[in-house]
Amino acid sequence: MSNLKPSESEHIKPFDASTDSGRQESRVLLAQSAFADLGPAQKKSGEFSLGVTKDKLPDLGAMFDKDPQFEKRFFALTGDGTVVEPPLGGMVAPDAYRNNAMREMIGKFGQERAKETLAALEQMRGKVDGYGHELKVNGSDATFEEQNRRLHNLAGLMKPGKLEEAQAVDKTLKAEGYTKGLSLEQMNNPALMKALKTPTERQAFIELEKAGASAGRFLNEHPQSKDSLPSQNLDAYKKWQAGETEKNKRADKPLADELKGAAEEPGKHLAEGLKKNRVLMLGEQHSENPRLQKFTADSIKELRQAGATHLALEVSPEVLARYDKSKNLNVLPEAFRTRDFANMIDQARAAGIKVVGVDTGTGDRDAKTYQERDNTIAVGIKGMLDQDRHNKVVFYGGHMHGADTTQGANRSAADLLRAKGVPVITAMEQSPNTPLDKVAQLGKEASRPFAFSVRKTPLIAETEVPRLGNDVIEKYKNWDSVIVFPK
Secondary structure (H helix, E strand, O other): OOOOHHOOOOOOOOOOOOOOOOOOOOHHHHOOOOOOOHHHHEEEEEEOOOOOOOOHOOOHHHHHHHHHHHHHHHOOOOOOOOOOOOOOOEEEEEEHHHHHHHHHHHHHHHHHHHHHHHHHHHHHHHHHHHOOOOOOHHHHHOHHHHHHHHHEEEEEEOOHHHHHHHHHHHHHHHHHHOOOOOHHHHHHHHHHHHHHHHHHHHHHHHHHHEEEEEEEEHHHHOOHHHHOOOOHHHHHHHHHHHHHHHHHHHHHHHHHHHHHHOOEEEEEEEHHHHHHOOOOEEEEEOOOOOHHHHHHHHHHHHHHHHHOEEEEEOOOEEEEEEHHHHHOHOOOOOHOOOOHHHHHHHHHOOOOEEEEOOOOOOOOOOOOHHHHHHHHHHHHHHHHHHHHHOOEEEEEEHHHHOOOOOOOOOHHHHHHHOOOOOOOEEEEOOOOOOOOOOHHHHOOOOOOOEEEEEHHHHHHHHEEOOOOOOOOOHHHHHEEEEEEOOO
């Protein structure tokens, strides 16, 4: 690697310099004069220095003119003024500080070594700015001391032999299944780099890294792990994880006991709910492969026996008509382009249930269209009920159309129907395919799907459902029932 220019390595894809308008004077000025006006008191605050005299500092502008690719790598790593970070010591912009520090590294180790290092970082992480976040400082880390520590990690790679050692270890790790890329700090840890030359320690390191966020939490809580072998850290992590699992089980026991006591066979649960109400609203979370679609298709006969006369769908009448004519799933909204959804329609019609589209077809472009959709859904369902006092409607769509939104700015279709005196029962799905929360975690090991009434689970009722984009705080009490699908 050390004998190759960055653009010559078959592993390194060069930047397309033709997309850049060339060197930006303001960025070069920022990099070259970051500390020109600092006074003596400020310089005593801890300015990064490799002992390079001013006459040895490079002319970045000239370098960038000759090598636009290096310019892009330089600013991708150090920042170009677009990243918002708290000023170091309350005085200095961190990106300007890093740019000046990079000038020192070039002055200390040479232009070619700096270029080679940035190109190697791009190769090891897939892109050079994959390491940029490791140089940035935030919160309590926004100190000269912390920024200098991170910069010295970068400078350390430019020392003779260090970059080559890191590349060799990185190559061996990736050949054995490691994909993340070593951090700058790890590459500057002599004990770790030595350990990673041993097969047993590499495998322990890879296994710990694959443990993900849980292992990251353990390592953060145990800073002494930096001085331990990967095999020692892996053993310690497994013991820690076992303790955490047991602690979580104790904490979750009240919720688990609630679920166990309230769990019912889901088909029977929903049928009983429809018998006592005129509308059953089934809400999926529009996740990948929603389990609720197949479940509803399989439950149609049971729902028909409970009195269902109509299946109202979160599609517009026009879209449903086009689908009926073409049987092409692609004409349906993206969330419903599945064989299970098509089977739901077929099963309903075979059971003598009328299938109706009740959505506007506009999607949620803004708050106005969001409310218009719920208004239209509610009006459509109410119209079916008004045709015959014996009519009962099963609605299938997104879970928020059945949520209690009385604390928000908009009103769901369920809220609107209830305001008109219509008895409505709502159910939402929870499964391993939806964003993971306590109910999904506790239910994923069940042997079969189950449903429960939220009124029978007061602790779960107050548990938040982790979602984004709605104007209400979603808790399980926003629905009457929940259908849980195990993994």
